[in-house]
Amino acid sequence: MSEQHNESRRLVEWTTLYALLLLLLLLSVAVTPAHSAKGYLTLGRRGIRFPCAWLERDGFFDPRNNFVSKTPFVQSRSKCQGKGHCVMNWLPANSAHALTFKLIGTDDMHDYQFQAHFCEPVYEAQHLHCTKQDGEVAFTMRQIGTWLTLSSVFCRCTRPAEVTSISYAHGINPTDIAFRGVFYEMACASMRECRVDESCFIETPNSDGLLYGGKVMCLCPKKTFCPIYFIGKKRVPFIDSQQRITHYGLKCKRRSY
Template sequence: MQLNTRQSIENLDGILHRRKHLLIVSLIGLLSFAPTVTLQYYPNYRRWKSASPCAWLERGGIFNMPQYYNIPGPFVQRRQACLGLTKCPLAWLPPQDTQALTFKLIGIDDMRDYEFQAHFCTPVYGNYHRYCTNEEGEIAYELRQTGTWLTLDRVNCRCLGVADVERYGYSKGVLPDDKVFRGNYIQMTCAKRPKCTLDEYCYVETPSSDGYIYGGRVPCICPKEHYCPIYFIRDKRIPQTNDHGRVVSYGLRCKRRMY
């Protein structure tokens, strides 16, 4: 019994190492950012101090496979201790809980198999936060990514369900031939995301008048067995031109999963 458990843990460690390695390699370019950057999609009336999660939880994917993960409940990673007698919740919470944000991400081939929760020592919503309308394009909250760490940078409205990616913002402008994905601001929405067809773009970047790209949007989610390759963006930007031959946007298409 102990041997089987040890083998399961070793298998899980190997898979987790592979996933984290892919993310770390893909996100090396995110380590430098300008904290003073304000994204244009938000009004300037409310900024607040970034909040760091006290715990990070994942479920789905290999965490639903007993041969790799035989521990009851989700995968839990403690991030920091809460002050005083406050305890960080370590069990999976309902999406409407005020101390948790529940969301899905995109970017690597098995990412959509997983659901994520960030837990906080105190409620992330205040009395002034309205409920999200779930309208297309509405931003519920913004996460900031530094390496493989996520912090909560802004809350616009209270999301009662599982949020999804609406936009990415870049701290610094990038050129179309940049080989690394630079998205370190993630804007989340509660609106239901449509499914992409294989002819549609799963990620669209619009260059600014200076020729640089400062972010991109996620118009749809790739269908099952496919993924949007934002973390493998090298040489994948497809230029779209207007009638005068001027590039107006760059798009990425869904790719078939490797496993």
């Protein structure tokens, strides 16, 4: 009886050990970078890659003194492992180690650019260049705290990319006063300038009445900006003939400096 009991206990131990090994194997697969069928680099660990450096230029300024810096603002973000190397100066827009882009909300500073640098190449030589057609997404980024991280890369963009849509982590009420943007889709095509009284950003409510994201419609003209980061009480409801709200829009606002 004792021998049978010991054998049963060993069986339980081996089963537990096997389950742990299987779990470790699955975790190791989840954090391993791979390539998609088209050769795009698909990122491990929840599809996120943190930049090793963050740079800004041609717009990083002190509003009180109206001073525009002549040199890029550079901030180290993380250390490279192994043979990876992080370049701390501004790189060409076609660099494989950097993504160059603009952000909505800085529209009146048309030259204001950002660069996220990475230890390893974002894409490789065989990756196709973006076609710059409507609806094409060059890459996606995710906001984590105050950091923008890389989620996916779809094509090589050789000019500063621009935000085309923003998604939220969960549905929000239209009366929410805070900006809840988390996921950013970036396009390589140039954004046109907004017309008079046109919405620069549109959010369409879901069937539950909540908002799950919005689309950037155009760039605000010089001396104005799209108040997406100050969105509280600025959503303008648009109503159809049946008195139903079709979407909410943001209007370009004039700068105070």
